[in-house]
Amino acid sequence: MAENMTGSVEDKLKLLSQRFAERTGTELNEFRHKLNQLNSQQYNEEILRQLHQLLHRLTGSAGTFGLHEFSRQSRVLEQSVKEFTQYPDQQSNWAAICSQLKNQVLPQLERLHSLLKDSPAPASQSMVSAPADPTGNVLVLIEHSGAFFGALREELLHYGFTLVTLENAEQLDQSLSPTQQSVIIIAHETRATCCINAKTKLQQSVPHLSVTVICFGSHEDFSRRYTLAAKGVDGLFSESTTAPEIAEYLQRLESERLQASEGKVLIVDDDEDLLEHYRLTLSHTGIQVRTLSTPEEIFSVLSEFQPDILLLDVNMGDYHGPTLARLIRFQPEWLSLPIIYLSAEQDRTEQRKALAIGADEFLTKPISDIELRETVRIRCFRARQLSQLLARDSLTGLLKHSLIKQEVGNEHARCQRLSVPAVVVMLDLDHFKKVNDSYGHGTGDIVIKALANLLKQRLRKTDKIGRYGGEEFAVVMPECQLTQGEQILEEIRVHFSGLHFKAGSEEFNVTLSAGIALLNDYPSAEAALEAADQALYQRKQLGRNGISLAQTVDSKGNPS
Numbered sequence: 001m002a003e004n005m006t007g008s009v010e011d012k013l014k015l016l017s018q019r020f021a022e023r024t025g026t027e028l029n030e031f032r033h034k035l036n037q038l039n040s041q042q043y044n045e046e047i048l049r050q051l052h053q054l055l056h057r058l059t060g061s062a063g064t065f066g067l068h069e070f071s072r073q074s075r076v077l078e079q080s081v082k083e084f085t086q087y088p089d090q091q092s093n094w095a096a097i098c099s100q101l102k103n104q105v106l107p108q109l110e111r112l113h114s115l116l117k118d119s120p121a122p123a124s125q126s127m128v129s130a131p132a133d134p135t136g137n138v139l140v141l142i143e144h145s146g147a148f149f150g151a152l153r154e155e156l157l158h159y160g161f162t163l164v165t166l167e168n169a170e171q172l173d174q175s176l177s178p179t180q181q182s183v184i185i186i187a188h189e190t191r192a193t194c195c196i197n198a199k200t201k202l203q204q205s206v207p208h209l210s211v212t213v214i215c216f217g218s219h220e221d222f223s224r225r226y227t228l229a230a231k232g233v234d235g236l237f238s239e240s241t242t243a244p245e246i247a248e249y250l251q252r253l254e255s256e257r258l259q260a261s262e263g264k265v266l267i268v269d270d271d272e273d274l275l276e277h278y279r280l281t282l283s284h285t286g287i288q289v290r291t292l293s294t295p296e297e298i299f300s301v302l303s304e305f306q307p308d309i310l311l312l313d314v315n316m317g318d319y320h321g322p323t324l325a326r327l328i329r330f331q332p333e334w335l336s337l338p339i340i341y342l343s344a345e346q347d348r349t350e351q352r353k354a355l356a357i358g359a360d361e362f363l364t365k366p367i368s369d370i371e372l373r374e375t376v377r378i379r380c381f382r383a384r385q386l387s388q389l390l391a392r393d394s395l396t397g398l399l400k401h402s403l404i405k406q407e408v409g410n411e412h413a414r415c416q417r418l419s420v421p422a423v424v425v426m427l428d429l430d431h432f433k434k435v436n437d438s439y440g441h442g443t444g445d446i447v448i449k450a451l452a453n454l455l456k457q458r459l460r461k462t463d464k465i466g467r468y469g470g471e472e473f474a475v476v477m478p479e480c481q482l483t484q485g486e487q488i489l490e491e492i493r494v495h496f497s498g499l500h501f502k503a504g505s506e507e508f509n510v511t512l513s514a515g516i517a518l519l520n521d522y523p524s525a526e527a528a529l530e531a532a533d534q535a536l537y538q539r540k541q542l543g544r545n546g547i548s549l550a551q552t553v554d555s556k557g558n559p560s
């Protein structure tokens, strides 16, 4: 459906809204016809259920397509129809129900229909323009006399930040390119108000821009710090904070900002137009979206897509969202997946009941585009933070053993499915026991962290790095041939051996050895890991400080 649409996202959303109005018009017409045909002698329980379902669905979806008054009126009518469905003895009261359906509900359905026709063409809600350069980040230093400012500027330049120095925050808007994604203003606390004013002005003119204000000052006074936080200052450093500490903080801010627009969401809803609307609205802001209009495929999509969160419609024809949530929780790997219900249900008791069955939040339809975007963005961000905390090794920040093994498995499956090359690497520090014995465990930890940082810095964002054991690391490099992998690892080996470590007055170097295997050459991820490990072992035997390629084996297990 979406593939046939051309033009901008706004045009596509408008087209979806028009399609929704047309489809709804037809559905309402059909129902008016059914009500007209009702026979007061012939009990028809099904029609009440269908009518309630239709109104419930329209209440939820109309607002998303910009038909707010229609959604409100539909909700009122839905409530009346719900009361009929709860009549104590429907069958014996059927003649009375029929008469009310014809005399009260039918005219209201007609009014609803005319509302549809009279509504102006719905516009999409405040579409944020797509980021031109999602990684762009600039630091703006507002000049201040004193040694701290000058030294900070020099140090930050070493780290490779894009730096602008201004005398005054008011000049900020003239110094930025229109595609700029993020600005971090660093100023003395005496300039806080003027920086916050500049931030407000900037965000009004460039809505997608992330602006952070960080101040430095010399005091520790609680109430003064509280005042700065109340003004909107995002961070405060004392003048004794070192440049590496500030650089680390800025890098963390940047990686959190990037993470905030990197979510993955799976949406399950039986309304295909609504799904397409959600997909367009979210993917436009950088969130990866998968949609399913029926849940039968949900487990394979969950495994393959690995979403951060799941948005689940509550009423989907034959399927019930809370039952699906319970089913998903049958599998331990999805126990902590955040599930958010999407429903027009406003009854708090019903919402609580649904939440009790394995979900985390309830979003009440109609959901505005802004609410959808913000909820999904925040939820994905929190889910990622939490899973990082669980998945990452605390010393190095790399993936833990079980997680990197899982990544090797995922990549192996992808290689087999798409016939793309990928390599797996086992990497180990040489004579590391000697480092610990000679310089102490603390210094050993610094060496392990240095290698982890070097790997993070030099490998691609798409490569997965894990701490496999104490001083052993595993890396998966997708879309990579064996020779390419060997070349990259060789550069890493050379750079690592060039690092100078200090322990008291002593300086020393450490080397590493690695074994590499092409995932495609092995029937399973385990076999490829084993082959890379064997190659590493061989390298150690041959004299360390080098890279060895794994031998490939034929179907009988013989070297080929």
Ligand SMILES: Nc1nc2c(ncn2[C@@H]2O[C@H](COP(=O)(O)OP(=O)(O)OP(=O)(O)O)[C@@H](O)[C@H]2O)c(=O)[nH]1
Pocket: 395, 428, 429, 430, 431, 432, 433, 434, 436, 440, 441, 442, 443, 444, 445, 448, 469, 470, 471, 540, 544
């Ligand atoms: N500092 C520190 N040492 C660790 C950590 N985990 C494991 N180690 C040490 O790593 C060393 C590994 O020693 P071995 O397995 O003998 O290997 P090696 O000395 O590197 O020798 P080769 O691998 O053969 O070159 C042991 O001394 C472990 O105590 C850690 O988290 N921090």
